[in-house]
Amino acid sequence: xxxxxxxxxxPDPAELAKVQDSIxxxxxxxxxxxxxxxxxxxxxxxxxxxxFGLKVLAALLIYFVGMWLxxxxxxxIKRNMTRRGADPTVISFTLSITSALSIILLITISISTLGVxxxxxxxxxxxxxxxxxxxxxxxxxxxxxxxxxxxFKPFKAGDFIRFNGYxxxxxxxxxxxxxxxxxxxxxxxxxxxxLSSGTIDNFNKNPLRRLDFNITVEYGTDAEKCxxxxxxxxxxxxxxxxxxxxxxxxxxxxxxxxxxxxxxxLLRVWVKTPDYWGVKFDTTEKIYTALPKAGMSFAFPHxxxxxxxx
Numbered sequence: 001x002x003x004x005x006x007x008x009x010x011p012d013p014a015e016l017a018k019v020q021d022s023i024x025x026x027x028x029x030x031x032x033x034x035x036x037x038x039x040x041x042x043x044x045x046x047x048x049x050x051x052f053g054l055k056v057l058a059a060l061l062i063y064f065v066g067m068w069l070x071x072x073x074x075x076x077i078k079r080n081m082t083r084r085g086a087d088p089t090v091i092s093f094t095l096s097i098t099s100a101l102s103i104i105l106l107i108t109i110s111i112s113t114l115g116v117x118x119x120x121x122x123x124x125x126x127x128x129x130x131x132x133x134x135x136x137x138x139x140x141x142x143x144x145x146x147x148x149x150x151x152f153k154p155f156k157a158g159d160f161i162r163f164n165g166y167x168x169x170x171x172x173x174x175x176x177x178x179x180x181x182x183x184x185x186x187x188x189x190x191x192x193x194x195l196s197s198g199t200i201d202n203f204n205k206n207p208l209r210r211l212d213f214n215i216t217v218e219y220g221t222d223a224e225k226c227x228x229x230x231x232x233x234x235x236x237x238x239x240x241x242x243x244x245x246x247x248x249x250x251x252x253x254x255x256x257x258x259x260x261x262x263x264x265x266l267l268r269v270w271v272k273t274p275d276y277w278g279v280k281f282d283t284t285e286k287i288y289t290a291l292p293k294a295g296m297s298f299a300f301p302h303x304x305x306x307x308x309x310x
Contacts, residue, residue, distance in 0.1 A: 052114075059113040066106040074099060088157045093150050096175050142176035145192030149173060155202050162201035163190060208247050209276050211269050215287060216262040216299045223263075227253040229294050230267040233286045239275045240283075262299030 074095050081091045155161050159170050166188050168180030180188040234240050234251035241248040248270035256266035271279045
C-alpha cells in the first residue's frame with residue numbers, strides 16, 4: 001500500500017533551524033573559549049565527555065537490568081498461568097505481548113537517561129506507528145484476530161480442527177497466525193484474521209462424538225437379522241458407550257432407506273472423542289467381515305433387465 005505524502009509526519013523547518021543554530025552557537029562558544037583559555041576549554045570538554053559517558057553507562061545498566069527483570073517477569077507470569085491450568089496458546093500469546101510492550105518501555109527509559117527528549121520521540125513513534133499500521137493493515141487484522149481467538153477460545157493447543165479444507169492438530173497460536181500439523185505431518189500456517197472470521201470445525205471441543213455407519217445390502221435381506229447383527233457388533237466393543245454415560249445413548253440400528261439397487265441400514269453409536277477413529281476403522285472392518293458370514297451380501301449398483309416376448 002502506498003501512503004500519500006501528507007500522511008507521513010515531516011519535521012518542522014523552524015525546529016530544525018533552531019537545532020542547527022544551537023549547534024553553531026555551541027561551536028562558536030567552544031572555539032572562542034579555546035582561543036582565550038585552552039586549558040579551561042579542554043577541561044570543560046573533558047567534563048562534558050565524562051558526564052556523557054556516565055549517562056551512556058547508566059543507560060546500558062538500565063537496559064541490561066531491565067532485560068533481566070523482563071525475563072524474570074515472563075517466567076513468573078508463565079509459572080502462575082501454568083499453575084492455574086491456562087491453555088498453552090494463551091500463555092504463549094500473553095508472553096509475546098508482555099515482552100514486546102516491556103521492551104518498548106525499557107528502550108524509551110534508556111534513551112531518556114541520555115538526555116534525549118522522549119516527548120518528541122513518542123510523537124515520532126506515534127506518527128510512525130500510524131504509517132506502519134496503515135501499510136501493514138493485514139498484519140494488524142491478523143493481530144486483532146489473534147486477540148479474538150484468545151478471548152473466545154474456539155480451540156486450544158492439541159485440538160483437531162478443520163478450516164477451509166485444512167485439517168490438523170493445533171500446535172501453536174502466535175500473535176498473527178495459527179499453526180496446524182496435519183495427519184501426514186505437514187505444517188499449515190493460517191493467518192489469524194481469516195481464522196477468526198471463518199467457520200471452524202473443532203472435533204475435540206466436546207468429550208463425546210456420534211458415529212454413523214451406513215451399510216447397503218441386497219434386496220431380500222432379512223431386516224431384523226441385519227439389525228441384530230449390527231447391534232451385536234456394537235455391543236462387543238467396550239469403547240462404544242451406552243445410555244449409562246451422560247450425553248450418550250444405546251447403540252441404534254434401523255432400516256434407513258430403500259434405494260434403486262440396494263437396501264440401506266444405519267448403525268448409530270456414541271464414543272469418547274479420543275476413541276473416534278479407532279472405533280470407526282475397527283467397526284467398519286467387523287461389519288465387512290461379519291455380515292457375509294451371517295448370509296447377507298453387500299449390494300453394488302446394478303440394473304435388472306427383464307425380456308418379455310409377445
